[in-house]
Amino acid sequence: xxxxxxxxxxxxAKVLMVGAGGIGCELLKTLALSGxxxxxIIDMDTIEVxxxxxxxxxxxxxxxxxxxKVARDAVLKFRPDISITPYHxxxxxxxxxxxxxxxxxxxxxxxxxxxxxxxxxxxxxAAGVPxxxxxxxxxxxxxxxxxxxxxxxxxxxxxxxxxTYPVCTISSTPSKFVHCIVWAKDLLFAxxxxxxxxxxxxxxxxxxxxxxxxxxEDVFERQIDEDIEQYGRRLYDHVFxxxxxxxxxxxxxxxxxxxxxxxxVKDIIPTELIHENGDLDKDSIIGxxxxxxxxxxxxxxxxxxxxxxxxxxxxxxxxxxxxxKREKEIGNLIFDxxxxxxxxxxxxxxxxxxxxxxxxxxxxxxxxxxxxNIVHAVATTNAIIAGLIVIEAIKVLQNNxxxxxxxxxxxxxxxxxxxxxVEPFEPNKSxxxxxxxxxxxxxxxxxxxxxxxxxxxxxxxLGMNLPxxxxxxxxxxxxxxDLEENExxxxxxxLEKVLSELPSPITGGTILTVEDLQQExxxxxxxxxxxxxxxxxxxxGMILFGWTQALAVEKNYNGAxxxxxxxxxxxxxxxxxxxxxxxxxxxxxxxxxxxASSDNSCIPKETKIKRKADEVDCNNGNSDYGRxxxxx
Amino acid sequence: MDGEExxxxxxxxxxxxxxVWGADAQRRLSKSHILVSGLKGTVVEFCKNIxxxxxxxxxxxxxxxxTEELLSANFLIPLDENVYAGKTLAELCCDSLKDFNPMVRVxxxxxxxxxxxxxxxxxxxxxxxxCCSLSTKKSVNxxxxxxxxRMAFYTVDCRDNxxxxxxxLQNYIYSKKKDDETFQCHLDYPSFVEAIAVPWKSLPRRVxxxxxxxxxxxxxxxxxxxxxxxxxxxxxLNVQKLRKELCEAHSVSESQIPDSILQRxxxxxxxxxxxxxxxxxxxxxxxxxxxxxxGDPLKNFFFFDAMxxxxxxxxxxxxxxxx
Ligand SMILES: [Zn+2]
Numbered sequence: 001x002x003x004x005x006x007x008x009x010x011x012x013a014k015v016l017m018v019g020a021g022g023i024g025c026e027l028l029k030t031l032a033l034s035g036x037x038x039x040x041i042i043d044m045d046t047i048e049v050x051x052x053x054x055x056x057x058x059x060x061x062x063x064x065x066x067x068x069k070v071a072r073d074a075v076l077k078f079r080p081d082i083s084i085t086p087y088h089x090x091x092x093x094x095x096x097x098x099x100x101x102x103x104x105x106x107x108x109x110x111x112x113x114x115x116x117x118x119x120x121x122x123x124x125x126a127a128g129v130p131x132x133x134x135x136x137x138x139x140x141x142x143x144x145x146x147x148x149x150x151x152x153x154x155x156x157x158x159x160x161x162x163x164t165y166p167v168c169t170i171s172s173t174p175s176k177f178v179h180c181i182v183w184a185k186d187l188l189f190a191x192x193x194x195x196x197x198x199x200x201x202x203x204x205x206x207x208x209x210x211x212x213x214x215x216x217e218d219v220f221e222r223q224i225d226e227d228i229e230q231y232g233r234r235l236y237d238h239v240f241x242x243x244x245x246x247x248x249x250x251x252x253x254x255x256x257x258x259x260x261x262x263x264x265v266k267d268i269i270p271t272e273l274i275h276e277n278g279d280l281d282k283d284s285i286i287g288x289x290x291x292x293x294x295x296x297x298x299x300x301x302x303x304x305x306x307x308x309x310x311x312x313x314x315x316x317x318x319x320x321x322x323x324x325k326r327e328k329e330i331g332n333l334i335f336d337x338x339x340x341x342x343x344x345x346x347x348x349x350x351x352x353x354x355x356x357x358x359x360x361x362x363x364x365x366x367x368x369x370x371x372x373n374i375v376h377a378v379a380t381t382n383a384i385i386a387g388l389i390v391i392e393a394i395k396v397l398q399n400n401x402x403x404x405x406x407x408x409x410x411x412x413x414x415x416x417x418x419x420x421x422v423e424p425f426e427p428n429k430s431x432x433x434x435x436x437x438x439x440x441x442x443x444x445x446x447x448x449x450x451x452x453x454x455x456x457x458x459x460x461x462l463g464m465n466l467p468x469x470x471x472x473x474x475x476x477x478x479x480x481x482d483l484e485e486n487e488x489x490x491x492x493x494x495l496e497k498v499l500s501e502l503p504s505p506i507t508g509g510t511i512l513t514v515e516d517l518q519q520e521x522x523x524x525x526x527x528x529x530x531x532x533x534x535x536x537x538x539x540x541g542m543i544l545f546g547w548t549q550a551l552a553v554e555k556n557y558n559g560a561x562x563x564x565x566x567x568x569x570x571x572x573x574x575x576x577x578x579x580x581x582x583x584x585x586x587x588x589x590x591x592x593x594x595x596a597s598s599d600n601s602c603i604p605k606e607t608k609i610k611r612k613a614d615e616v617d618c619n620n621g622n623s624d625y626g627r628x629x630x631x632x
Numbered sequence: 633m634d635g636e637e638x639x640x641x642x643x644x645x646x647x648x649x650x651x652v653w654g655a656d657a658q659r660r661l662s663k664s665h666i667l668v669s670g671l672k673g674t675v676v677e678f679c680k681n682i683x684x685x686x687x688x689x690x691x692x693x694x695x696x697x698x699t700e701e702l703l704s705a706n707f708l709i710p711l712d713e714n715v716y717a718g719k720t721l722a723e724l725c726c727d728s729l730k731d732f733n734p735m736v737r738v739x740x741x742x743x744x745x746x747x748x749x750x751x752x753x754x755x756x757x758x759x760x761x762x763c764c765s766l767s768t769k770k771s772v773n774x775x776x777x778x779x780x781x782r783m784a785f786y787t788v789d790c791r792d793n794x795x796x797x798x799x800x801l802q803n804y805i806y807s808k809k810k811d812d813e814t815f816q817c818h819l820d821y822p823s824f825v826e827a828i829a830v831p832w833k834s835l836p837r838r839v840x841x842x843x844x845x846x847x848x849x850x851x852x853x854x855x856x857x858x859x860x861x862x863x864x865x866x867x868x869l870n871v872q873k874l875r876k877e878l879c880e881a882h883s884v885s886e887s888q889i890p891d892s893i894l895q896r897x898x899x900x901x902x903x904x905x906x907x908x909x910x911x912x913x914x915x916x917x918x919x920x921x922x923x924x925x926x927g928d929p930l931k932n933f934f935f936f937d938a939m940x941x942x943x944x945x946x947x948x949x950x951x952x953x954x955x
Contacts, residue, residue, distance in 0.1 A: 026909065029707050033673075033905035050647045053684055056732055078707045138652045139917065139927075301637055303655055365643070369651055377648040379684045380916040383677060387909035391938050405941045412928060418914065419936060419943025 007035060009397040014038040016104040018091050018120055020067040021045065022377055023110030023134055025055045026386035028071050031108075032079040034390055040104070042087040042096065043068040048338065054379035092119050092465055098520055101127035106396050108389055109133045112375070118433075118463040119519060121146065121154035125434055126520035130396045134385050138376040141385040141409035145392050145424055148434065150401055156428035166539070171201045172247050173257060174357050177350065181370045184349035185335045188239060189342065191220055193322060193333035202239070228323050232316045236265045240352050260357045268312045291325045293317035293344045294364070302364040308355045315348035337372025346371050384409050384419070432462075432546055438511070438524040439546040443499065445507050445529045448541060450477060451495040456540045462523070464516040471512055474504035480517075499527075638662075642735070646686055657924030661687050662735075664923045667756045669693040669745045669772075670763030671721045673705025673903040674790045677912025678760065678919075680708075683729050685920055689737040690729065691756070692722040693745055694763075705903040750775045758784045758919055763861065766854040773800060773824040784922040787824065788915055789846065791861065792900020793938035795911035796846050798824060799918060799930055806925045821932055822949040830948055832882035840946050842935045844884075845893040848875050863898045871898060910936050914943065 015036060017027060020043035031039055045067045047058045057074035058067070068086035075084060089095070091111075101107065101123045109131065111117050117133065124131040124146065131146040133154055146153050169175070170183050187202045202220075219238045222231045244262040247253065297317050299306065306314065318341055322330060326341070335342050347367035354361055368374065388407045395403045405421035414420060430437045441457060450469075454477060458467045469477040477491050499506040506512065508529030515522040525544075533541045638646070638655060642662070650658050664687045668675055671694040683690060696702065698716040703709055708728035709716055716724055722740040729738045745761065746768045753759060753776050761772055769787050776783040777800075785800040804819045822830075828847060835843075852867070852874050853860055863871075871894050879886045914934055921927040933946040 030905050030909050033705050033707060033908075049644050052733075053646050053649055053686070056680055056684055059731065060734075075707075078710055080711070302643060365650075374648065374651060376652040378652050378917075378920075379649075380681050380913040380920070382913075383681060383909045383916070384913035387906035387913065388941075390906040390909075391941070407941055409943075413930075413945050416945050417942055418930070418934070418945060419910070419941065421941030 006394045006398070009394060010035045011037055013105045013393075013397050014103060015040070015106050015108060015393065016101070017041040017108045017110060018116070019043055019110035019112070020071045020086075021051065021110060021112065022054045022379070022382040023136060023385055023389075024067070025057045025071055026379075026383045027108060027110055027389055028075050028084070029057070030383075030386050030390050031393075032075045032082055032084075034394075037082045039082070040085040040087070041068045041071065042089060042091050043071075044088065044090040054377055054382055056379065091116055092518075094466075094518060096123070097518060098123060098126045101129050104129055106393050107131045108393060110386075110389075111135075115463060118155055119465060122433060122516070122519035122521045124148070125153055132389050132392050132396065134389055136377065136381045136385050136409070138378065139381055139409070139411040141381045142406065143385055143388040143392055144406040145396065145404045147396065147401070147404070149427065151404065151424035152427050153431060153434040155433040156425070156431040166536075167201050173253065174353065174359065175257075177354055177359050177362055177367075178370055180350040180353040180357070180359060181346065181367060183353060184346040185371050188349050189333075189335050189346055192235075192319075193330050193342075196331055222323065228320050229316070231323075232319050233265050235319070236312070236315065236352075239349075240264070240356060244356055258358055261355075263308075263352060263356050265312065268309055269316075291321050292340045293321055293348075294340075296321070302368070303366075305361060305363050306351070308352065308361070311348045311351040311355075311361070314344055315352060318345035318348060335371065337368055337374065343368045343371065381409060388419070430546060432523050433521060436523065437546055438526055439544055440526045440528060441542060441544050442528045442530040443542040444531060444533070445499040445505075445510075445527065447498065449496060449498055450502060450506075452540075452542065453499065454495065456542060457525075457544055458514055461544055462514065462521075464514065464519065464521070466516055466518050468515045468517060469512060470515070471502075471504045471506060471510060476502055476504065476506075642686070645735075649685065653920070653924055653926050657920075657926050658686065660924050661685055661920065663688050664757045665689045665691070665755060666758040666760065666919070667691045667693065667741070667753070669759075669761045671706075671725050672702065672763055672790070673905060673908035674788055674795060674912045674915070675760065675762045676706050676708055676725060677908050678788070678915045679725065679729055680732060681912060681916030682919060683732045683736045683738065685916070686733060687736055687923070689739070691739050691741050692726050692729075693741045693743070694721040694725075695742055695744075696721050698724060701902075705905045705908045746771060748772075748775070750778050753783065754779055754781070756783065757781075757923065758786070760786045760788065760915070760919070762788045765860060766850045769798075770825050776800075777802065777823055784919065785824075786915060786919065788911060789860070790903055790907055790911055791849075792896040793904040793907050794842055794896070795907055795936050796842060797911060797915055797918070797930075797934040798827070799932045799934075800824060800827075801922055801929055801931075804922075804929065806927075806929070808928065817928070819929070819931055820949075826950065827932060827948045830950055832879075832884045832888075835948065839948075840933075840935045840944050841889060841893055842937060843933060843946055843948065844889045845897055848878060848889060848894065849897050851878065861901055863901075865895065865899050867898050868895060904938065907936065907938055910943070 013036060015031065015038070017024060017031075017039060020028065020041050024041065024043065028039065028041060043066070046064050047055070047062045047067055047070060049060070049063055052058055052060065055067070057071045062070045066086070066088035068088050072084040072086045076082070087096075107120060107124050107129055109117060109120055111120070112135075121131060121133075125148050128148055130148075131154065132143065133146060134143045135141060144154075145151055165179060165182060169179055171187065174180050174183060187200060190198060191200045191202045219234065222228070241262045241264040244260050248259060248262070293314050294300075294302070297313060299310065299314070321341055322345070333342065335346065337343060343364065347362075347364045350367055350371075351361045362370075388409070392404065392407075404424050406424055408420045408422070410418055410420060427434055429435050432439050441453075443453070454467065454469070458464050458469065466479050467477070468475065468479075476494055478487070479491075483491075494502060506527055508527060510527040512525045512527060513522065514525060533543075638650075638658060642658070643650065646658055666682060666687055666689065668679060668690060671679075671692060679690060679692070698709065698719060698721055700711070702721060703711055703716070706725075709724045720740070720742075722742075726738050726740050730736075745764055753772075759772065759776055761769060764772075773785050776785045782802050782804070787796075787798040789796045800821045800823055801819065802821055804821065806817050808815045808817050832844065848871060849863070852858075852871050853863065855874070856867075856870075868891075872891070875886060875889050875894065879888065914936070918930055918934075921929050930945045931947050931949070933948055934943065935946065936943040
């Protein structure tokens with residue numbers, strides 16, 4: 001029965017795949033073998049070494065090339081008679097508009113991030129094209145079917161948001177290793193090597209001590225002709241010693257917490273030893289990305305747990321290498337998990353800080369996973385998920401609505417099942433994406449600016465790419481390439497205005513229309529003025545209703561390799577125990593939706609830092625450091 | 633863990649999966665030797681998975697000459713007679729698999745699987761057989777069991793849009809971590825002969841219908857001297873007759889094996905690539921678990937049917953049946 005009945009549906013179908021990563025490679029292969037003749041594939045990524053263990057269409061020699069194009073060529077070798085159209089591009093690019101989507105019979109997602117998934121969901125709804133969505137992490141995976149009006153859309157249920165941490169936890173009271181990593185990466189690394197104009201909360205401001213900002217700024221700058229060793233020791237003592245002393249002086253903070261221990265370099269590495277550090281000349285002819293402090297220090301295994309002393313040496317060595325080998329980049333660096341030296345520096349700094357706060361140290365391998373939000377990925381799960389996608393795609397093409405299933409791939413069986421099909425849910429009638437239910441926003445209209453609304457609600461929560469905000473017939477905000485200069489200036493000015501002082505004031509009772517022309521998504525927001533917000537519980541200073549953000553499950557980022565192995569198991573056990581118990585209550589099931597798949601990214605690679613513009617004060621800290629989990 | 637450390641290149645290449653199963657498991661994988669016999673779509677999928685995972689070696693056994701039908705779900709070989717003519721399936725798959733991961737040794741072993749002696753199997757840690765007769769399945773399994781070391785033995789079979797995996801890990805001990813505690817777990821597997829001898833009457837009433845239907849098909853092909861999968865709708869009457877005999881012998885109702893399933897199994901000669909990917913994926917995962925000693929292995933049958941979308945584990949063993 002397999003082929004004959006399916007064959008005609010398959011043969012005439014034109015399908016779009018979004019993503020040519022782990023799921024994408026498997027999917028393209030299975031589609032081609034199954035007889036699909038017209039496949040289009042979008043992926044903005046290029047091939048990396050760490051893809052090769054599962055993205056089997058790629059070889060070492062392809063590193064750096066477009067995934068979509070190489071995948072096409074590889075599949076044409078065994079099915080030369082089919083048509084595969086690759087796009088080395090971001091699915092959010094304007095060329096992929098509703099009309100583009102309309103030409104396909106079904107869209108198949110093999111994405112790795114929430115942002116792009118929401119974008120594709122909206123385009124599918126607008127174009128009226130069925131969407132098959134998928135995700136994997138480790139041995140877990142899922143496939144879901146979304147057909148407008150028949151089943152729920154991808155956004156009918158809220159998805160866990162990226163985990164964010166209060167700035168206070170990061171800058172002064174870390175209690176987990178991940179807090180130290182975020183500090184090392186988003187504060188220290190960014191301060192030393194990143195854009196100097198970026199705001200940075202590195203210096204703790206205690207309410208008792210007001211330090212001259214001029215003075216503290218100087219600590220981070222290497223003086224002209226300053227000996228690199230000298231600079232490193234000064235910096236080390238400041239961030240791991242003096243800053244901790246300063247924080248300790250605020251007794252209130254430590255009443256219910258363990259007091260950290262200031263660490264000074266003289267106690268860890270005697271002066272003469274630093275000079276024995278490393279052997280720079282040994283490999284002085286090296287390109288930028290291959291510079292490694294581990295190599296010059298003779299540290300071989302990234303899975304080893306290094307001592308405080310070793311981490312301190314690594315800190316100095318990495319710092320030195322940045323100045324000696326990569327000085328030109330200083331001031332423009334952004335942390336990248338594939339930048340060996342950056343990973344070494346962040347690992348070392350995080351471990352020294354962890355040591356100070358009595359938090360267990362981690363290996364570079366583990367630290368890299370946490371800092372880079374690396375998702376676990378294996379080939380087998382991707383292959384299974386790709387098979388399930390094709391099975392659903394064939395049903396969708398034949399319009400077998402009653403047979404549509406969402407399928408979960410489990411690590412431990414539930415009711416004897418490793419692959420568990422579940423009937424799809426009906427559309428959620430109050431979904432702001434697929435039904436036009438208005439949202440309600442509680443906000444202080446005399447205090448919040450239009451910028452806050454755009455950043456925190458329209459972009460962060462509603463996931464709009466190119467938003468347009470209207471009050472009645474007055475356009476308050478718009479983005480696009482085709483705007484006049486005076487419009488751009490006007491909108492820029494509006495952004496800085498308090499809501500109630502806009503040309504068309506937003507006050508309690510106002511109904512705003514927010515629209516994304518590319519996604520063809522339009523929603524109404526009823527504004528309710530509210531005077532006070534709880535800084536701890538409502539850090540945004542505004543609350544959106546009709547859109548409830550699920551609490552992010554705090555992930556354990558430990559690798560499976562060392563003494564920490566249990567964390568990974570625990571994390572997965574929790575997820576898996578969750579699924580079976582929820583079968584009865586179908587709705588809940590997709591709380592387990594995997595929003596990060598191991599595979600490929602169609603949005604620009606950047607670490608997300610949600611930051612409030614306000615001055616940061618520890619006792620009044622309200623900016624969050626967000627971490628989006630995606631493979632990069 | 634004993635043995636040398638992973639090289640820098642291995643750590644980089646296997647980074648994402650080491651984060652799943654750990655460096656110890658990766659080292660064990662790199663020292664394992666796997667024999668694979670019968671290279672249709674599902675097994676090709678499996679080979680891809682374990683070569684990517686980084687096992688030590690894969691030995692391929694399939695002397696059939698390549699035909700278009702054999703390639704219908706095979707992505708290793710160009711669908712071009714000029715390339716494949718005159719070569720065996722194993723030879724062609726070997727060239728392609730080597731390319732997937734230069735760190736894995738892939739080679740071909742010629743000869744009929746049923747002719748290999750006990751000693752031959754001693755070189756391997758895992759044996760996977762497919763596309764072979766009932767008697768070959770039985771005899772290879774028994775040979776594996778005669779060896780002093782513990783072998784992992786698997787059979788896999790896909791027909792139409794469903795498939796079956798059988799697992800024999802003999803006496804399998806593995807450790808399992810839960811809530812920071814490590815448990816020793818012990819599973820006792822029946823051999824293939826022992827498993828299929830379990831009286832149907834003693835199986836759970838809701839046992840997968842595919843399990844019973846596959847036993848009828850296997851038996852039918854054996855009695856008729858057919859190459860596995862060489863059946864058609866014309867065999868239905870005879871298969872029904874055999875079903876009646878077997879059901880009577882086991883005192884179960886014939887309704888346990890509906891005609892619809894038998895028809896699908898008889899007619900569905902063409903492999904269905906999505907099912908090959910799914911079964912090949914599950915099999916890959918199981919073999920990785922067995923080598924690495926991490927994770928609960930399945931015991932001892934797995935079935936997937938695209939008709940209902942379920943992937944089900946069935947424990948078909950004597951103790952289970954009595955208990
Ligand atoms: Zn919806």
